[in-house]
Structures are given as structure tokens and as C-alpha cells.
Amino acid sequence: MTDLEVRGLDVRFRLGRRSPRYVRAVSDVDLDLRPGRLLALVGESGCGKSVLTEALTGLLPSTAEVRGSAHVVRRSGAELDPAIGDLDLLDADERTLRERVRGRLIGLVGQSAGSYLTPTRTVGAQLRETVQHLGSGVDVGELAERVQLPTAALDLYPHELSGGTAQRVGLAAALAGDPPVLLADEPTAGLDRPLVDHTMDLLAATAHEGRAVLVITHDLRAARRAADDLAVMYASRLLETGPVADVLADPWHSYTAGLLAALPGEGFTPIPGHPPELSALPDGCPFRPRSPAHAQTCTDDPRLVAFGDRAVGCVAS
């Protein structure tokens, strides 16, 4: 059983070597990934969602300035696993990340997984190599079966795969090291609805086997279908978190409500205005300029305030 506890995660990129200005991609984010649960992180494009996964896997460019902590806590029963101990991913050196974290502790599924595959080798050969490199001893046939990849697909080259099949190969590769934590960045972008549903169901199944799974998506319908928990991100901050059914049935933050009302079939009304530039974030609540009703009251610190198992970053909502 492995938890991932992210506390006060802050990622900035300096605009130019001597520039005093920053792009704030992630601001003060607290997140808990729990074994057996799928957490969906939703938000508009460009809000910093992807940077968050890159920070957790040490894949940010060297220009990034990262603060906060991301502790991996592995428990067998109530005991801490000494092999992992109390590893802080944000503090780990490249060697630790390479040899112990990526693939082994954290599996990563990228957007359009097909583009990560070597074009000149078959799917099966690449999965076997991944398993061998990670030394997990996972059987490739079983791996394929688990993600419902047809055995025939193992003999195909990446360009022969459809989008949905490529995504399943990506998931199989991420599971090759049997990692207890799985991060998926937009795993359903560009897929049609039946394939979106299928991919999300597979991810939910991998979570319910006991993994802690984070799925980054802009697709609220996909989140509603498969997630246990929801985190809503806007302009580098989390604005609302909680069990997905509760949050979507009764959103507390006006931004979450706005996203729901923008769905075709549920109003199709865009949220007025535009997200702020991450290089010019306003003080206080970043959503305030788009929420006129709250303009006077929302000058406070937008930190999340917990109420039971939910939390919201806007006292006025």
C-alpha cells in the first residue's frame, strides 16, 4: 500500500536568466493519492496540470524552480517499508529517480502514448525489453491481457496501431514494472467516446487492484465515469477537491460549476473571460476576475479550506 502525499508544491519558470518575472505553473498544491483510488485532476488547458506530473517524476527542465514536498509513504500493514522509507520525490537525485522511481514506483502514461514507442520495433519486443530492464518479472502476455491488448497486437509496429490500441500499449508499458503509483497525463485526448470510456475503465481497474492513480484530463465526463476523487485546478492552483460524485452533483466553487455548465447538453455556456496568464497571476483568488459576483468578497488567500472530505478554495462559494 503506497500513498503519495504532495504538500505545498510550487513550480516556477523564470522568464529569461536575469528576468525578475516568473511563470507560476503550480502554486501551493496539496494532493493525496491513496491506494485503490483514482483521482482525476481537471482544468482548462494551460493551467499547469502537466507540469505537476513532470515535477513528481523529476522530468522538469533544469530551469524550473520547485518547492514543497512529495512524500512516498509505503506501508505493509502499519509498518513503513524501509526500502522506500520516506522518500521525497522533489528532493530525490536523478539516480534515485532513474533507478528506483520511474517505472518501478511511479508508472507514467503519456498523451498519445503511441508517439513514445520506438517506430522500428514491435510492441511485444518493446514491452519485453521494458519488463527486463525494470527486472519486475511481469509476464508480457499477462500484461497485455490485463490492459485488454489483443495478443496479435504484440507483433505489430507502432504505426500499425489505432489510437485506442496505442493507448493500451502505453498503459501496459507503464504497468510493466508493477508500480504502486500510476500517473496518466491526458490518456484519452483525441480518442472517441467508446475508447475514452474503455481507457478510463482500465485505469479505474488498475486503481482498484490497489494502486494510487492520478489521471489528468480536461474531460469532465471521463472523470465522472471513472474517478473516485476529483481535484479542480485553475491558473496553477487547486480550487476544489472531494469525492467526484459529491463535487459534480453539488459544486461548491463557481469555477467547477462553470465547467459543468460549459458541457454540451448542460448549457454549453462558456465561462466568461479568460484564464489569467501564469506569468501575471493576480494576488488572491485567480478566478476572481471571471466571477463578478465574488469580486468584492474574494480578496482572501485562496488556500483550500477543508470541510469533511471536501475542500474548497473560495469562502464565498
Place this chain on the structure above:
Amino acid sequence: MSLDGRTLTGGWRRGHAVVRDLDITVPRGRVVGVAGPSGCGKSTLVRMLALLHQPWSGHVAVDGATTPRVRFGAPASLRRRLGVVFQQPRAAADPRLTLDELVVEPLRAAGERDAGVLRDRTDDLAERVGLTRELRSRRPHEVSDGQLQRACVARALAPRPAYLLCDEMTAMLDASTTAALVSVIGREVERGLGVLTVSHDEPLLAAWSDEVVRPWHW
């Protein structure tokens, strides 16, 4: 006046037609949705209607005018009436150009030289699709998919096309950006723009289109 495909048949490999005997009409001022699963030939249809892919038989008529040639071989007067927005903005945008340059390029290509006109038109479009001044000076790798797709919509609308062909335009976009771009295009539809939108997202087609056609009967 309409954009018409008549008995269009075509594909990419000999003997494997993905579009067969297809008739479609996109009237001005209307939004026609085309539904179908991944890989059924929706994008091929868009490319044929956009005069980017040669049909094996049948023809495309732009306001009644037909041409036997495609791409740069087709008369500019016809091509200029067609705007296209593709699914993957990153694959559709020259990485060397700023977003502003992306939007201006088709206007320049159409022969507009007046700097004031170019600036006014770009400002107006950027404002409507929601690109801030700072974003407009960035290059594709410095913006998100959603921001880049906003620029691609502005680019397609810049030369004031009569018809806009959207190939899974919103597949990479979040709900609010989708709704925002659809409403930007909606205002052009009120002014007479004909839209063909291809998607596998049924709720989106139901909310956006005046009619939905299913040429592939799934």
C-alpha cells in the same frame, strides 16, 4: 449558396475507399455535423471538401463552382472561401511563427498589404477567440493546446471564408474552451458562415449543429 460534395468516393490506398458515393451539402449560415467513429473516413471527407485531397470520383462544388484540381492547383478564389481547423493544433501550426504571425499569414497570402488593416483584423480576431497580447507574441511551443487552437480558429476565420470545416476541432480542448470557440464561430454563422463540423462527440454535435448526418451508418 452552399458547399457541396457530390457522389464523393475516395481514400488513400487503391481499392480501399473510405468515403463512398457520399453526398453532402453545407448551406451558408448553417452548421452541419458529421458523426462517425474513429477511423471511418471523417477526416478524409473534410480534406476532400477542403480541396486538399483528390476524390477518385465525384466532385466538390463551392457555391456552384467546381475544379478538377486540389491543393495549390485549385483556383485561389475557391480555396479562399474555405477555412479549415484541424484536430491537432500543434501539427497544424508552423513552430517558427508567433501566434500573431499565424493569424496574419493567410491575410497576407490573400494579398492584403495595408499594415493598419492587418493589425485591426488580427486585434479583432484575437480579442474574439480570447488571446491576450502577451500570448500573441509567443510561439506554439510556449502555449497550451487550447491556446494554440484558439489561434488556429482565428487563422481560419481571418480571410473571412464562406465555409469553415472543423475536423475534431475540440477533441483536445476542455469544456469551457470548447464552448467559447463554438460561440465565436456561432457569431460568424449568424453572419452567413457555413460550418461543417466532424466529431465523434455526440453531445457536442447535438448542441452545436443544425443537423447531424451519419454517412457511415453506425
